[in-house]
Amino acid sequence: STAASDPIERARHLALATTGTDPEVAARLAEAASLARDRGAPSVAASLGLLAARHTPADSAPGPDERRVAAAEDAITAGEQDLARDIAREVLTRATAPGDRVRAWMVVIEAAGQAIGEVDAVFPQALADAGDDPRLLAQVHYQLAWRSLVVQGDFAQGREEAAHAARLAARGADRRTELLALAFQAQCETLMGHPDAPATIGRALAEPQDPRVACHHNGAGSSRFRWLVMSDRLAEARATVTTLLREVRRRGMAESEVHYxxxxxxxxxxxxxxxxxxxxxxxxxxxxxxxxxxxxxxxxxxxxxxxxxxxxxxxxxxxxxxxxxxxxxxxxxxxxxxxxxxxxxxxxxxxxxxxxxxxxxxRELEAGAGITDPARGRWQGDLAEALVRTGEPAEAMDVIEVSRAHALRLGRGSVLAVLDRAEALVRAGRGEHRAAVARLTSARERL
The missing domain is CATH 1.25.40.10 (Tetratricopeptide repeat domain)
Incomplete structure (x- = not known):
């Protein structure tokens, strides 16, 4: 083990030379996993974490299951969802500590990605394991917020769950979950056109920060990007996402890189x-x-x-x-x-x-979800234009007028421009050429 100069390689050599459990070897491997994590090599951290767990005596603190769950979390960061899920499921077959079990359930949920509906059965089990511990309950309610959004398409309920998770996390002094929950709440409020969105983004960006959450695609930086791009502040949005992309590449955060x-x-x-x-x-x-x-x-x-x-x-x-x-x-x-x-x-x-x-x-899905900000999908102008082409100008005007009211309330200039252009088509179709020209002039000025 002295032949290797790098601490990670030294720890690996030590593991190869050791049979059975050994708390000192396990600690060295856990330290090497932490170093790999800091170097932006989460996949390496996961493999070292599993080695650390293998050499950890059952009665140690941290125990072998806690180290396995940490390895599963590193695998998630590295984009290795199947490995993460397998490790977490293995932990759940024998772990008894509520903290280890809830963290493992969270990995199972995160590994499902957008198919979160496929792991519905996990939530009652995770809540039961969390008991009345606010720190553990916060983690479960944060994922329930995602479930409300992804499975039910209910932004209002997702916002309420996230706010509840943030309060629980604050009570349990779990800053990481509190920051994620606040960022989620801010994202919901932004997409809903809720007036609290900027204030919630401010709370999510307040110190102290967790550097892993700060650059995570579900963190406050990402929520701020969404708010900037919907507010037509494109230069700031570009600078924000470019910085985030650079940081997640440095950390080896594969999923975040895809999103950014x-x-x-x-x-x-x-x-x-x-x-x-x-x-x-x-x-x-x-x-x-x-x-x-x-x-x-x-x-x-x-x-x-x-x-x-x-x-x-x-x-x-x-x-x-x-x-x-x-x-x-x-x-x-x-x-x-x-x-x-x-x-x-x-x-x-x-x-x-x-x-x-x-x-x-x-239109039907967004109305059902409680989404009122037309800058979220920017489809309203397309629908109005398509309705004009298919001979349905009355419905086109309804789309334009409803969307314009929200765009004016929220100051969405680029959306207003597109709506003006669509209205010009309606006016031209009715033979109202002067009104059509006025709308086109307005669209050009806004753009």
Whole structure:
């Protein structure tokens, strides 16, 4: 073991030379896992953590199960969902400590990704294991917030669960879960068009911070990005997501990297940089497919980029894939985004009737979810335009007027511009050419 100069290699050599349990060897391996984590090598940290658990005596503190759960959490960070799930399930067959069991359940839930509905049976068991411990209950309620959003498509309930989780975490002095819950609450409020969103983002960004949460795709930095991009503050949004992307790459956070590349593609698309957006969307989708993470969301963003600056047929193909994946996962949140992409791709391809079918479903889903901010999916102008083309100007005007009221309340300038353009089509169709020109002039000024 003295031959290796690197502490990680030394610990590995020590493990190879040791049979059975040995608390000193286990501690060295756990330290090496922590070092690998800090170096941005979570996959290495997971393998070292498993070695540490193997050499940890049953009566030690921390015990072997606690170290196995830590290894499972590292595997999640590395994008190795199957390994994480297997480790967590193994821990659950024998662990008795409530803390170890709840952490293991959280890994099982996180490993399910957008298919969180497939692990519904886990929640009652996790709540039972949490008992009345606010620290453990906070972790379960944070995941219940995600369930409300993804499975039920209920933003108001998701917001309430997240706020409850943040309060529990504060009581249990679990800053990490408190920050994640506040970031989730902020995300819900932003998408709902809730007036508390900026204040909640501020709370989620307040010190003390946990560096892993700060750059995580479900952390406050990500929530702030979403608020910036919906507020048309694109230069700030780009700077924010570029910094986040750099940090997660340094830390080896595979899933976060997939998301941030997609966010950057979205920002470039809204900025009118179609070639760059297409390049980033394709890169994000390739990474998502390689890792088996977020493929539906990646296909959705790539479809929008292809429709704007690539191949319209490829846009349709990707949008249909995004819808299929969201439906298979039971993911209500991304289903509306995927259908919006499909409607846009159909409109670009010249099939207005198909665009209307897809976008009416989006309108229905978002109304049911309590989403009022038109900047969330930016589909309203597409639906109005498609309705004009299919001879339904009255419904088109209804879409425009309802969406405009929300856009004015929230100050969504780019949405107002698109709605003005759509209204110009309605006016032109009615022969009101002067009014149509006025609306087009307004759209040009806003853009």
């Amino acid at each position: 590349l997609r966010f950057l593609a979205e920002t470039e698309l809204h900025s009118g940089h179609c070639g760059r957006a297409l390049e980033l969307a394709r890169e994000s989708l390739t990474l998502a497919r390689d890792a088996g993470i977020g493929e539906g969301a990646g296909a959705m963003q790539a479809a929008l980029a292809e429709a704007a600056g690539g191949d319209p047929d490829r846009a349709l193909e990707l949008a249909r894939e995004a819808v299929r994946r969201a439906e298979e996962d039971g993911d209500a949140v991304y289903l509306s985004r995927a259908l919006a992409a499909l409607g846009h791709a159909n409109l670009v391809a010249g099939d207005a009737a198909a665009a209307v079918r897809a976008l009416r479903r989006v």
